[in-house]
Amino acid sequence: xxxxxxxxxxxxxxxxxxxxxxxxxxxxxxxxxxxxxxxxxxxxxxxxxxxxxxxxxxxxxxxxxxxxxxxxxxxxxxxxxxxxxxxxxxxxxxxxxxxxxxxxxxxxxxxxxxxxxxxxxxxxxxxxxxxxxxxxxxxxxxxxxxxxxxxxxxxxxxxxxxxxxxxxxxxxxxxxxxxxxxxxxxxxxxxxxxxxxxxxxxxxxxxxxxxxxxxxxxxxxxxxxxxxxxxxxxxxxxxxxxxxxxxxxxxxxxxxxxxxxxxxxxxxxxxxxxxxxxxxxxxxxxxxxxxxxxxxxxxxxxxxxxxxxxxxxxxx
Amino acid sequence: xxxxxxxxxxxxxxxxxxxxxxxxxxxxxxxxxxxxxxxxxxxxxxxxxxxxxxxxxxxxxxxxxxxxxxxxxxxxxxxxxxxxxxxxxxxxxxxxxxxxxxxxxxxxxxxxxxxxxxxxxxxxxxxxxxxxxxxxxxxxxxxxxxxxxxxxxxxxxxxxxxxxxxxxxxxxxxxxxxxxxxxxxxxxxxxxxxxxxxxxxxxxxxxxxxxxxxxxxxxxxxxxxxxxxxxxxxxxxxxxxxxxxxxxxxxxxxxxxxxxxxxxxxxxxxxxxxxxxxxxxxxxxxxxxxxxxxxxxxxxxxxxxxxxxxxxxxxx
Numbered sequence: 001x002x003x004x005x006x007x008x009x010x011x012x013x014x015x016x017x018x019x020x021x022x023x024x025x026x027x028x029x030x031x032x033x034x035x036x037x038x039x040x041x042x043x044x045x046x047x048x049x050x051x052x053x054x055x056x057x058x059x060x061x062x063x064x065x066x067x068x069x070x071x072x073x074x075x076x077x078x079x080x081x082x083x084x085x086x087x088x089x090x091x092x093x094x095x096x097x098x099x100x101x102x103x104x105x106x107x108x109x110x111x112x113x114x115x116x117x118x119x120x121x122x123x124x125x126x127x128x129x130x131x132x133x134x135x136x137x138x139x140x141x142x143x144x145x146x147x148x149x150x151x152x153x154x155x156x157x158x159x160x161x162x163x164x165x166x167x168x169x170x171x172x173x174x175x176x177x178x179x180x181x182x183x184x185x186x187x188x189x190x191x192x193x194x195x196x197x198x199x200x201x202x203x204x205x206x207x208x209x210x211x212x213x214x215x216x217x218x219x220x221x222x223x224x225x226x227x228x229x230x231x232x233x234x235x236x237x238x239x240x241x242x243x244x245x246x247x248x249x250x251x252x253x254x255x256x257x258x259x260x261x262x263x264x265x266x267x268x269x270x271x272x273x274x275x276x277x278x279x280x281x282x283x284x285x286x287x288x289x290x291x292x293x294x295x296x297x298x299x300x301x302x303x304x305x306x307x308x309x310x311x312x313x314x315x316x
Numbered sequence: 317x318x319x320x321x322x323x324x325x326x327x328x329x330x331x332x333x334x335x336x337x338x339x340x341x342x343x344x345x346x347x348x349x350x351x352x353x354x355x356x357x358x359x360x361x362x363x364x365x366x367x368x369x370x371x372x373x374x375x376x377x378x379x380x381x382x383x384x385x386x387x388x389x390x391x392x393x394x395x396x397x398x399x400x401x402x403x404x405x406x407x408x409x410x411x412x413x414x415x416x417x418x419x420x421x422x423x424x425x426x427x428x429x430x431x432x433x434x435x436x437x438x439x440x441x442x443x444x445x446x447x448x449x450x451x452x453x454x455x456x457x458x459x460x461x462x463x464x465x466x467x468x469x470x471x472x473x474x475x476x477x478x479x480x481x482x483x484x485x486x487x488x489x490x491x492x493x494x495x496x497x498x499x500x501x502x503x504x505x506x507x508x509x510x511x512x513x514x515x516x517x518x519x520x521x522x523x524x525x526x527x528x529x530x531x532x533x534x535x536x537x538x539x540x541x542x543x544x545x546x547x548x549x550x551x552x553x554x555x556x557x558x559x560x561x562x563x564x565x566x567x568x569x570x571x572x573x574x575x576x577x578x579x580x581x582x583x584x585x586x587x588x589x590x591x592x593x594x595x596x597x598x599x600x601x602x603x604x605x606x607x608x609x610x611x612x613x614x615x616x617x618x619x620x621x622x623x624x625x626x627x628x629x630x631x632x
Binding site: 273 | 450
């Protein structure tokens with residue numbers, strides 16, 4: 001039998017990345033493009049289909065060489081049905097059964113999940129949380145995404161919406177959040193908030209990358225910004241740690257580049273604010289798989305689902 | 317084969333309750349006594365042993381008629397080893413292997429767990445959360461206890477300390493909590509806090525029972541106290557609901573007697589503060605099994621553990 005490949009897709013608010021992975025989840029090739037030009041949802045779907053075709057033809061692969069296509073998407077998904085409820089940052093999507101649309105056009109098995117869940121799945125199977133039973137994974141970016149690992153598996157909750165670490169409120173009368181709540185973690189540690197704070201301190205525009213570099217080099221103002229981010233993160237995580245008593249918390253995404261100053265503050269705040277048994281247990285790790293975690297998670301999703309249905313066929 | 321019974325023990329900060337349950341978890345008889353007079357841990361352990369003997373002799377039962385003894389305890393427990401780490405409200409206990417002590421003296425299988433976990437187990441198997449996959453259970457008393465049900469089972473976490481709903485912080489600069497944190501739910505909705513607030517409003521001492529009765533009858537000041545409690549509960553639960561996306565939240569304990577005014581406020585706050593997909597899913601239920609939930613949970617714990625080891629014997 002010849003080697004089988006999997007196609008992973010990671011759709012973000014501004015970019016789409018598509019990867020060809022081998023059966024060991026090694027990334028063989030990647031396509032990336034901006035999504036802003038695709039105003040209508042039909043055009044974006046067609047762009048995904050075209051990219052799958054381009055990837056397979058570039059590598060002279062047939063349909064039979066591809067196990068399936070996995071997609072990580074930036075919004076709530078009904079994983080069982082393969083339906084996108086909506087995307088907070090891409091308009092025009094409302095209860096779209098993307099799985100069945102793509103399966104019809106591609107004639108390949110297609111599986112969808114939330115992007116943060118797929119990052120968590122990848123970190124849990126191959127990354128920083130590998131071999132751990134219970135973990136909480138976070139991606140810090142424009143928003144704060146998260147995924148919950150229970151007994152080594154993604155825990156998706158009763159309507160596939162678990163893991164919203166960014167929407168743990170930390171202040172009763174805190175600022176309004178896009179989700180409709182108040183004082184959610186995300187309003188304090190989202191990218192835009194960090195950049196606004198940094199601008200006030202440095203009295204000029206500054207990128208996240210520069211802010212991270214400055215902190216790593218010991219700039220006290222940059223350290224102040226990151227310490228505050230770490231403190232708020234630690235505070236929300238203290239509640240999650242008391243509730244879930246996990247082995248580890250894995251933190252990834254652009255913001256994690258701030259490194260030691262951020263991670264030390266998160267650890268310190270959890271020691272200070274969480275209960276002793278839970279705080280002593282939990283390790284705080286930096287995500288290992290970087291920006292490809294979503295593509296790897298999408299491939300794992302395909303493999304897991306196909307193996308599950310294969311097992312079921314053998315049982316019945 | 318004659319019918320088998322289980323002995324359940326529910327140790328609180330001030331009282332110990334011991335029950336005889338049949339194989340359908342029906343409570344046949346109950347003993348209760350205060351624990352304050354037992355200063356030394358050895359005396360309290362002896363009192364438990366004496367009560368087990370009294371219960372069996374009262375009902376003319378032999379050791380072979382008893383499946384085992386289950387204990388619900390007010391503090392962190394290593395469930396696997398059967399060790400009490402410590403009790404926040406009973407001094408003199410530090411890493412005591414109560415399971416092995418009792419098994420030696422009683423010559424019966426003994427299993428321990430945290431009291432809130434056992435209440436949650438009972439509500440999940442026979443009470444308000446029966447048949448649901450994912451739920452969060454709370455007991456509101458002196459403190460706020462909690463248990464997490466995932467896929468129909470108690471989720472205990474990586475060091476058996478999961479479920480501490482009372483220690484989700486809801487205000488960054490909130491009042492100090494006994495756990496070492498700040499602004500934990502428990503500092504706002506613990507019994508003492510509620511009674512202090514009520515005293516300020518009514519300008520006299522008032523019991524929780526009276527405060528509940530007054531609210532049920534429409535007294536506006538009592539309603540104000542309970543609304544505030546419900547709001548704070550709802551706020552902490554909004555974070556837990558966003559994180560875990562459960563089917564239901566089950567609320568029990570003395571404070572739950574406040575009834576509709578409390579539960580309506582919890583529901584309203586969750587709708588207002590939690591994310592829409594999660595808020596639409598979650599039902600808020602009052603606990604069904606009342607003060608016997610702990611004894612019933614202790615009996616279920618014994619049964620579950622013995623069946624598990626029985627299954628293992630059959631496999632090997």
